[in-house]
Amino acid sequence: MARNKYDIDESLETEFSFEQLKRLGTYIKPHRKEMIITILIMMLSSALGMLTPIILKNIMDDYIPNKNIRGVVFISIALLIINLVIVINLRIKISITTKLGQSIIHEIRSDIFNHLQELPFSYYDDRPHGKIQVRVVNYVNSLSDLLSNGIVNTITDLFSLIFIVAFMLFLNIRLTLICLCGLPLLMILIFVIKKRQRVAWQISSNKSSNLNAYIAESINGIRVTQSFVRERENIEIFNNLSSNYSSAWMNAVKYNFLLWPAIDNISTLTTAAIYVLGVAWIDQGISSITVGVLIAFTGYIGRFWAPINTLASFYNSLLTAISYLERIFETIDEPVLVKDIEGATTMPDIKGKVEFKDVTFSYDEDAMILNGIDFTANVGESYAIVGPTGAGKSTIINLISRFYNIDSGQILIDGVDINTVTIKSLRKQMGVMLQDSFIFSGTIMDNIRYGNREASNEEVIRAAKTVCAHDFIMGLENGYDTEVNERGSRLSAGQRQLISFARALLADPKILILDEATSSIDTETEILLQEGLAKLLKNRTSFIIAHRLSTIKNSSCIMYIDGGQIMEMGTHDELMAKKGYYHELYMSQYSFLNDDEIKVEESIF
Structure with a gap:
């Protein structure tokens, strides 16, 4: 199958729908209490921050012209207290959202891993294991910032935007309308790049998956690579895959970087227009516009475009996350063909x-x-x-x-x-020993006991003796407590098979399945093994x-x-x-x- 190769891009079998975002919401729902608390804290900070331009307006229009020094000192202390409260709230928010994001990440990753435990052999036969691993690790990690900060910041900034517009309208309707003129331009830009941006991130995730698949394959086959002196060719393949991923990623972030410069330019243009028109209207003696109003309003302009910038960043993060969510949920939705x-x-x-x-x-x-x-x-x-x-x-x-x-x-x-x-x-x-004598990282004792977690040490040793593994195990530095590496790389092929044999026998099965169980065992050892198996196979x-x-x-x-x-x-x-x-x-x-x-x-x- 095409997807069983590291150099072939995967294709999604279902189109993205907003139902997948709702599905992401099911992971957030159990944490809604922490989410609400955080949002309320940030809304309080946002509301307090909105007071600053109004306070500055009063200082410019009332306190300074009237030389009210005492009032200025009092207002300064109030501003200090407000900023301290905002800083403390921000610290609380960071603490809560970090824990919240990691909890959700853990739950999503657990769901993927649990589902992978149930999928049949055919699923793993059809695709490189590196392409499976990248979904469990990299893709889920890519959601971290979105879940930790993006959602809370977006909801908070939406409310902040409402507060800001309300204060701006309170100060001056004319200036507010000028400020809002830039929004249609921004909406047009977002609409134009939306589809291209999503496709670009899909391509980037494909190239990342290909690269990860080849790295996993290369590590597993490093002995063959070095035996056949294939290092140079493998490096060329790696560099090509890495270059493809780099190009795809640069193309994807290009669309991300289109938004914030656009927002900055629109913000600058509207601010300049407000300054020009505001000063002109002051000169014309329009009573509703004063120096204090103009200063306060320009303060709100900065606050107006800041949450829009945050919302644009969230939009970018969301489109990026969508390309990963599609892969994550595709894995979770993979049908369990062999099931009860x-x-x-x-x-x-x-x-x-x-x-x-x-x-x-x-x-x-x-x-x-x-x-x-x-x-x-x-x-x-x-x-x-x-x-x-x-x-x-x-x-x-x-x-x-x-x-x-x-x-x-x-x-x-x-x-x-x-x-x-x-x-x-x-x-x-059943006791099953397949051709692949897989050894897990851990001790020899744990690997043999893998087939029967309740077995005593004596039963483990008895099984090892039956398959003639006891002598070589006792010859290791720590005997049965010797730590072995992943896939048993410290052991010979024959030793790995003997341990796998002991693991299968320890389950005390009534049906014993042996697939090339003695293929890597020397003739002398196999003779001894056959003697031990003669008793074991009786009545099985x-x-x-x-x-x-x-x-x-x-x-x-x-x-x-x-x-x-x-x-x-x-x-x-x-x-x-x-x-x-x-x-x-x-x-x-x-x-x-x-x-x-x-x-x-x-x-x-």
């Missing part, structure tokens, strides 16, 4: 009988992966699945755990359709995909899969006697050995 059906019941204690009845499955409509799979694995049986690459082996075991939904047919465990039970109750009774139904066919020759049944169908199935001896697909695959693996050497190899296992 309505009325799903808890899976009873599993005994281990597994049935596939005419199961078909495809990742997309154009590529059928499994077509009419039928088999029954009885309790305690071990089923090995072999076949060429891409035949559908891993798909079968993924369907048993309901990592994907089947297209048609049924999968039954102990006669219960797994589609009718809760996913959690199903997977809790197991499904095994193994690279070395000699390791599965004792399985209860071996299925050869090709083209999404079971081409043949039976025991090792039965299939070898048929001299069919399995026989050909088995012999090709040992074509370099003579008959005596094959017997020696087989006798090991």
